[in-house]
Every structure is written in C-alpha cells, then in structure tokens.
Amino acid sequence: xxxxxxxxxxxxxxxxxxxxxxxxxxxxxxxxxxxxxxxxxxxxxxxxxxxxxxxxxxxxxxxxxxxxxxxxxxxxxxxxxxxxxxxxxxxxxxxxxxxxxxxxxxxxxxxxxxxxxxxxxxxxxxxxxxxxxxxxxxxxxxxxxxxxx
Ligand code: SF4
Numbered sequence: 001x002x003x004x005x006x007x008x009x010x011x012x013x014x015x016x017x018x019x020x021x022x023x024x025x026x027x028x029x030x031x032x033x034x035x036x037x038x039x040x041x042x043x044x045x046x047x048x049x050x051x052x053x054x055x056x057x058x059x060x061x062x063x064x065x066x067x068x069x070x071x072x073x074x075x076x077x078x079x080x081x082x083x084x085x086x087x088x089x090x091x092x093x094x095x096x097x098x099x100x101x102x103x104x105x106x107x108x109x110x111x112x113x114x115x116x117x118x119x120x121x122x123x124x125x126x127x128x129x130x131x132x133x134x135x136x137x138x139x140x141x142x143x144x145x146x147x148x149x
Contacts, residue, residue, distance in 0.1 A: 005060040013040055014072050015132050018104065021070040022061045022097070026054050026089055030076025032108060035136075036146045041076050051085060055092045062096035069101040079107035079131055083119035090126035104130035108149070 009028045014021065029044030071093050073079075081089070093103060105128065112120070112131070136148050143149075 005064045006057045009044070009075075011040070011043070012074050013076075014074060015104075015106075018070065018072040020068070021072040021104070022065045022068045023072050023074050024054065024058055024061065024089070024093065025049060025074045026051075026078045026081060026086075026105075027075050030106075031080045032077070032149050034147050034149065044075070046076075048081065048085070051088055054089055058089070058092045058096050062093075065097075068097065071097065071100060071103045073103065073105035073128075076106055077108045077111055078105040079111040079128075083115050083123060086123060086128070087126065090123065090128055094127060100127055102130055103128040104132065107131040107133055109133065 006025075008023070008025055012023060012025065014023055027046065027048050029041040029046040030038075031046045033041055033044075033046060073089070079086070090103060094100060103126075115123070136146065137143060
C-alpha cells in the first residue's frame with residue numbers, strides 16, 4: 001500500500017523501468033484489448049479520461065512527488081490519444097513538474113502511424129521520448145493466432 005494524492009482506476013500497470021515514475025492515468029484500459037494471452041485490462045472498458053481531470057491530477061501529483069524525473073502515462077496504450085489531446089497533457093506535465101527527464105507510455109503501432117511526422121516530432125520535443133510497444137512476434141500466422149492485431 002502506498003500513498004497517492006489521486007484516485008486511480010485499478011488495476012494500473014507500468015513497465016519495471018517506470019518504478020520511480022509518477023503515473024498519470026490518461027486512458028482506462030487498452031483500446032485493442034483482444035490479445036489472446038493478455039488479461040491486463042479485461043476488467044475495464046476502454047475510454048479516454050477527461051483531459052481537464054488529467055490536468056488536475058498532474059497538479060496534485062507534482063505537488064507531492066517533487067523532484068521526480070520521469071512520468072509514465074497509463075493505461076494500456078495511452079499513446080492512442082491524438083496529438084491534439086496529448087499536447088495539453090504534456091504541456092501540463094512540463095509546467096507542473098519542471099525539469100523532467102522523460103515522459104513515456106505504452107503504444108500500439110497504429111497509435112504511432114495515426115500521427116504525422118511533424119506531430120511525432122512535436123510530441124518528442126514536449127518530452128514524450130519513450131514508447132513501449134509489445135511486438136510479441138514477427139510471424140504472421142502466430143500474430144493471427146494470438147489475435148495481436
Ligand atoms: S495490446 Fe497490449 S494491453 Fe492490449 S490486449 Fe494486447 S497485450 Fe494486452
């Protein structure tokens with residue numbers, strides 16, 4: 001049990017490398033949620049959190065986790081947010097946390113492909129520099145079998 005100034009919609013997952021990161025929940029669940037081997041978000045119906053509520057969460061987190069160097073955007077594939085929607089979140093993180101080393105999130109390949117090169121460059125400039133992508137396999141037959149999409 002740990003103290004947190006905000007209420008998370010559980011369960012929340014993060015990569016091991018984000019153990020010391022502040023976690024900002026911008027989506028609930030995974031927009032795909034169909035991989036045959038994955039139970040992570042089966043208890044949640046995917047939805048995007050209200051951006052104004054996310055911005056309030058960031059203020060609370062930054063007031064408690066002073067000096068934190070990394071921020072992880074949850075849930076499953078937070079990078080599904082459009083560039084237009086993710087930009088105010090990144091701006092708020094930079095404004096509230098100050099000198100941040102990096103922001104990261106889970107992503108599906110289509111979340112990246114849906115953004116233009118220019119949008120991706122701008123997102124990176126705002127600090128979102130690391131995306132975790134579960135490739136699982138390069139074998140087409142197996143991808144179909146596990147319904148990876
Ligand atoms: S994309 Fe990732 S989180 Fe979503 S169902 Fe597949 S393995 Fe699970």
